[in-house]
Amino acid sequence: MSTTTVMKPDLEFIRDLKKAGGDTLKKCYQCATCSVVCNLSSKDHPFPRKQMVMSQWGMKDQLLGDPSIWMCHQCMDCTKNCPRDAKPGEVLGAVRAYAFQHFAFPAFMGKALANRNSLPVLLLIPAMVLLGVLLGGSSGDWGYLFQFTGEVELARAFPHGALEMLFIGGNLLIFAFAAVGLMRFWKGLKAFTPGKSGPGFIPAFIAAITELLTHKKFNDCEETKHRYLGHTLMFWGFIGAMATAGFAVFFTIILESMGSPFYLHSPIDLPNPIKILGVVSGIAMIWGGWILIQKRKSEDAPGVSSYSDWQFLYMIWFVGLTGMLTYILRLAGIPIVGYAVYYVHLVLVFFLLWYAPYSKFGHMFYRTLALIYAKSVAIDNPRKK
């Protein structure tokens, strides 16, 4: 090989990785059992042994610039088989958690999301904003909120217009911030993982997206087969829920404002296909999230989940749960509880969306980008099977 790496250990980085869930990383004695069992490993890419050595030596830039980190779906085959209990799966998870912080713009957001003590403050921000929406829209007449029976008028409490403003505005800002981080990430990939000339960006993009949508990598996991089902349900449930929200906005607000005859009156109800999609998606999220949480909690779980994992998993599961509950309470006609749950639902939705680049939710962006990069420069780890 022509390339040569100068080893410059970064002790600070090692400590940060340990804090982010990789506290076992020094135990590795580089035997390559992990590489033998890993389906992502190949002769030229002894994954994740090389990444374990880099973690041990605190080679921050090389590690963060290695797309392989994001190829790993934390199936825990390596952790289960590691003879030294070095838990490579957790270490890689810690590297990814560190990446969310490292590439975060503004940087303090990364730190805040990684720190469990900041959680109340982080929750308080969407909570206050949504309280403002509630207060601003109701012009003093709050009696309807506190009824025990009657119609639950969600759009009256939280007008769709205001929510769309927050959603679109917030997302634009967040995507801009995320883009800064992702640009840094891309630069690191190019600098530290030079590849061959690959198929070009567009084919790589299509291949990456196809791979992500089909979840076929999850199927390679030996130790954690359940995650294929859990993650697929959660993934498609979330996309379905987002689509439901999008369709709802389109049909109830945009078409109304355009005076279109296809305009639908809010709230949309069954058996409208949009509502069917919403209900199915909600069930999928709850079911998928339940599988993931239960398996992570079970005694024979092959790995240990970090704060970053739990934070994201519970948030997204509660989003699904509160969404579905809101619908049920609306049908049941219990306004006081219905509004409260909807409020919580919205707080969590905005928590997820606004903090996406800094939380584990960011894996959506980083993994996609890493996969595109890997495919575009033809260093995608070939699967063994």
Place this chain on the structure above:
Amino acid sequence: MAVETKIGGYICSGCDIGSAVDVEALLKMAKSEGCAICKSHEALCSAEGVQMIKADIAAEELNRVVVAGCSRRIKMEEFSFGDKVITGRANIREHVAWVMEPNDEDTQMAAEDYVTMEIHRMKNTDYIEPLVQDIDKTVLVVGGGVSGLRSALAAAGAGNDAVLVEKENLLGGWATKWKKVFPKAAPYKDLADSNVGDLIKKVEANDKIKVYTGSTIKKIHGEPGKFDVTLKGSSTDTFKAGSVVLAAGWKPYDANKLDHLGYGKNNVLTNVQMEEMLNSGGLKRASDGAAPKSVAFIQCAGSRDQEHLPYCSAVCCRVSLKQAKFIRDAYPDTQVYILYKDLRSPGQYELFYKNVQEDEGVFLTKGEVIRVDQLDGDRVEIELEDTLFGENIIVQTDMLVLAAGMVPNTHVEGVAEIMGDEAETAEKPAEAADGEEEADTGASAELGAKILNLSYRKGTDLPTLKYGFPDSHYICFPYETQRTAIFAAGCVRAPMDLASAENDAYGAALKAVQATELIGAGKAVHPRAGDTSNPDFFLQRCTQCKRCTEECPFGTLDEDEKGTPETHPNRCRRCGICMGACPERIVSFKDYSVHIIGEMLKSLEIPEEEDEKPRVLAFMCENDALPSLDIAAAHRMKINPFVRIIPVRCLGSMNVVWIADALSNGYDGVILIGCKHGDDYQCHFIKGSELANTRMENVREKLKQLVLEEERVQIHELSLSEWAKIPQVLDDFIDDIDTVGPNPYKGF
């Protein structure tokens, strides 16, 4: 023989023997071969059977007993009948009943032949008078490091006097120079203090141990049990000693040869220099006197390298882990990099390795060093290939430590190399002009390390094997050297850590104590432990060819000015190599001689050519080949019934005249089965197997002269674990004999 031999013949019919052979016929045959009394019993080894023999001995005044039954390797107690009766064992169980077709004509013949041979052995075997001597049982311990200290204590603990000789002015050796040692007890996590101070105190307080410091050995004269030791240096005392423990220790590999790893560059030092630095002024760079921010260790610096030390020095990995731990504890700002081929931290030391590895400031990785360069004048840059990165890596450091290996103090620069050349270009000694070749008989000790200064004809120091270790390196006999009653302990024997050196010292010291006990009783030490026979030299017929003195692997024989051998029974292992070597056949044991074996093989009736029953002799080494056959027999493997087995003490004791006798008596072939020779020899007498191979050249010449086929005499090497191959080896040999046809001298 003073008294006429009177032989009692006893056939055991137990253990399936009775159902495989005709015992009555055997009894008749034994009678006709000259047994005064012949009886059978269904279990000769039972109290009743033994009593029967004892009663006959008393009543009939028997002085020889032939027991035909199981292998001579078992039931030895049962068939010992005191000083006045010599017992011979005809193995008709493992050699016949268990391995041949029951009640077959050939099986019966084999059984009769083994009984006949044993009767003839007994007719020609004489009493042995053990050389019981009043000897000095002092154990001389050479070297006052941990191995030597512990050896002296162990010998004294066993009740022997010990004399400890140390060349330095202080006891303790290398261990006194170590700042800390790696852990010696659970949980094997933290550094420990060496206990060398306590050991020294114990030795100095022990009134059975006499210590000489600042002294070396000027001369060791004589033989075990009667060594006259003369010192030089601080003391010039002389004293007697019975046996010796060589605990002369080790020296670091010469780092000047490691310039390819950066030795000679600024801030590059060896592990021993690092140890000395930590023990004196603390961690400092030579260039600026400041503590380095990083220290790299290159493991296997010289070790496991064909250009330097081909072996693993066993401790360097743990030493580097120890130094890393020490540095990290004392200098938390200093990072440590350990670059290894393989990190070897065996046994419980794995826990120590794990503990050091947990330190976030200790970095380990695998690779082969391809380049070490100076960086910025005082730093060092190391490039490694074959890394776990799939690419070369570079490590930059303020200081580089080379984990250099251990060399035994018996290693003398160039000796191993010279020995190699000698072996290849060895000229035949003038005396061996009749065609026998001289085998390489071990490192010439004239070139040795001058530690023991033995006044042996074969050289002043212990012969060493190719890396300079004096251990004779046979797996069954650790501590054994090629000089009887001189044992090696500690790092002079093999690279090892302090705890292992202490264990080694116990082993070697107790071997030394045991040697004095055996020698005092006139008995051989291992591998023929307890053997009281000694070679007799009929010197009137000696032609001073010096073959015996040259070929004895143990330096037993010295010579007078004319070249006549001078025997030293206490140096002897009773292997009989001198007997095999002597062209005049003047060397014999009372129970094992050219004559006895000759009579045995001549005693058998060889079937006529038209009987189509080939007959071959197998000389089998008692050490591995014979036990292998017993194992094969226990598995009831089939042995060719045309083979007759004669056990030999060592293939080296085989005198070629036996082969000539066998062929002229009509045997169709002779096969020799013994231990492996060569670098990884398994010969229990070091050189016996090799000598047998050398002598085979001579045998082949003789066969040519007699116009006999080369295939008729073969040599086969076998280790104990290859027991299952024995039947095939013998069958193949018989096939070869069938191919070349019957011996044309048959019937002459």
